[in-house]
Amino acid sequence: MATDQARSEHHGETYEQFEGRIARIANVGNAAGVLRWDQEVVMPESGTPARAQQLSALSSISHELLTADETGDLLEELESAALDDGQRAVVREIRRQYDRETSVPRELVEEISETTANAHPTWKRAREDDDFEAFAPTLEKLVELKREYAHHIDPDADPYAVLFADYEPYIDLETAERVLERLREELVPLIDAIQDADADLATDTFAGEFDDDDQEALARDVLDELGYDWERGRLDTAPHPFSSGTQFDARVTTRFEEDDLLGSLTSTVHEFGHANYTLGLPDDEYGTPLGEARDLSVHESQSRLWENHVGRSRPFWERFLPTVADRFPGLEGATPEAAYEAANQVYDDNLIRVEADELTYHLHIVIRFEIERALIAGDLEVSEVPDVWNDKYEEYLGVRPETDAEGCLQDIHWSHGSFGYFPTYSLGSVLSAQLYAAAEDELGDLDEDIRAGEFDELNGWLRENVHRHGKRYTTPELIERATGEELAADSFLEYATSKYGELYDLEAY
């Protein structure tokens, strides 16, 4: 007994030491988050060279702390110790990061980092000049470096699966692929049917010019309406809206364009979903993985749930349109139904992912997924990308890009070397439908709540079933516990066919 107790006390000390170490890593990471927020939102442009050095110093420090022998020793000792469930989850998460970061040589990490730093301006110029060939050598180099990177982590695995796991560590690639294939199979005919339908939706409800200051006031209205906790957050603008922070301070950014009121509102609600997840993480686990959000798909499920299932719903517009009209009296004549229709218009000629509706969006993702997978597998040459891209757009979406600028050069992701990132957008969206359905199963239909501007029940359910767990469970465990199911496209497809079948009056749906 005495020996057991002594061992357990020793483990207690070891765990404390381990916790101090990972808290430091987390704090350095969160400090870097503040620096990035500052850079995107308030930093004068000339601050860039110093900021790059500051971020690089923090990133090196974090890497060195994580990959130090002390971390490895502590992990090993704790893996054979008697820990509680939370501690075991913490050790699991850090082990995973440790193994990945220690397996890639630092020189390769630096080469990737340098190459992507230079890739960004090259890509930007290539897009401006509609000149894919100017970007092609960089893209080739990045494909090669990322293949090498994946090989270091797991020489026996499909390299694309390894890269995908950087963004989504616990969902296996087969599951992701199954979901994306299913989306393609079901959405292509649904979108076809919509395009063939003779529907007369109110698409110009929000046409007009809208003052920035009034748009900002309205963005604050919508955040008030959804219950954003201003004591732990703030709203600013950024060219590419994002949300960042911790459970103590989770900020939203959005953008205002004079002729795109709906786009600004959608972006605000989307980013609210991200920040709201962060704000639901447990305070007392700050500095450990239990106080950190699960990965990209779960994060995206939160933003999409609020953006689509709440913000694009009929009861939301019944509730919220009068507030919009208060800010913009020109909209006083609009009906909630017309607002609902405008917010859910399915485009038949849109080439641009970030402007897509919630159905065609997934086909944009499927195309990128198929292409980047083939690139990493070596089944596709970089030089073939533009043609394959355009062919797929024609096949899946019935529209062919006339330039690469509005084709395969449109996204920033590949210039970051982020192969494997795109699928998480669709997986998150699919998951949001599963979570929303599970919430309604438990709480009953939520339309009345939304119509009353009452979001406490829904948010309470999300806090209880998703937010408060942090990284305690792996993603499949978290999904299973919250929904009783595996990640799958069914809920989303049910939601989509029912909603759009009604909206476009489709016979077959």
Added chain:
Amino acid sequence: MATDQARSEHHGETYEQFEGRIARIANVGNAAGVLRWDQEVVMPESGTPARAQQLSALSSISHELLTADETGDLLEELESAALDDGQRAVVREIRRQYDRETSVPRELVEEISETTANAHPTWKRAREDDDFEAFAPTLEKLVELKREYAHHIDPDADPYAVLFADYEPYIDLETAERVLERLREELVPLIDAIQDADADLATDTFAGEFDDDDQEALARDVLDELGYDWERGRLDTAPHPFSSGTQFDARVTTRFEEDDLLGSLTSTVHEFGHANYTLGLPDDEYGTPLGEARDLSVHESQSRLWENHVGRSRPFWERFLPTVADRFPGLEGATPEAAYEAANQVYDDNLIRVEADELTYHLHIVIRFEIERALIAGDLEVSEVPDVWNDKYEEYLGVRPETDAEGCLQDIHWSHGSFGYFPTYSLGSVLSAQLYAAAEDELGDLDEDIRAGEFDELNGWLRENVHRHGKRYTTPELIERATGEELAADSFLEYATSKYGELYDLEAY
């Protein structure tokens, strides 16, 4: 020869390694600066607990990097190497920090840090309740801890001199004392004479209520006027205005109070002076002491130069009053002379340091200096502070505080344990007069330039003689090179007697 060359190459590598190490420390420090700016300016209040942890992690990392054996070994090796002047200065600066930080036990640093963290709310409450006794035990503890701290650094030195050197490493305490005594001796009778004079200055020129947004627009006007580089900075508000950043991004904060337009303008010009110094540091020395500002007195000389010698000058008001009147049409009838008088009013009943004019200000400092010096020396008990404070106010300023809240509890500094900080305010002011006189010696009278809103010559002189050197020279060297003199009160006293003699029509001056 070959051996020499090999040695020199080896030193080159050592220096490079050293430079990498100190650049990392500087970057961590600058990252912390961004976090503090964020905390003061934009952070929601609930962010405090996480921010405290982030800052504490960065501070520990920085301390560990600086005090590591590797730093000591590199310093030792470089101190016997053939280095150029700039490198030698860098080594000198880091050696000084290294020696100080390695001589104080980490536990003591942590105890001080914990005590001051708790002292701040205690002081704040004591001030609100006008209850010095509630703060006294904390103050005693801080005096004791700081004495112990000084003893670790140099057991043979006057502990106050050691503490002073934390803020002003190269000006010896005797010099500081000589300057402050001289200020007291000369300013007490000058202020007496002013109070006895029968002058009828226009003191209510800026009486009235001024809208925040218009004040902000005017603050931007004044920064435009002075030539603030907006591409490398920004203006925000903070409860206690400050300026922070690097040569790539040096930001100004200010405050707006409805009934204090002059206070806001003064604060803006003052902080401009600080930021403008930072912006004059050499870009290519970023990350080394040569790219960092000299210490508090030199920094304060820059803010005071712009605040007092420019911003409180007659030609400045001749130039700038129309701009003020453009923003506030109520001031259209005011004359530049009336603005000049209001900006230079010497108060005869002010108890509050931060509201003091440029003459009485120094007596506020002298009082604090005398008291904190006696406290640290053990010549004064904490319990005696209120009486001694009030007596000195009566003696030097002819006004006696009726409460400790407007007496010895008014400043935040002692709750930070910052004994030795106050003198740098007066030293900076004295230095600003020396620098301004030296600039006029070389450039000729600057009144015409100011009246024309032409600040390039003055700023060019400051860039050339102060800013661009960073920490290359010690403070006395820098002052000697820029002004041909030692730090002394003469220039300031000449400026003060001439300006206020004329303004108040004093016979003896």
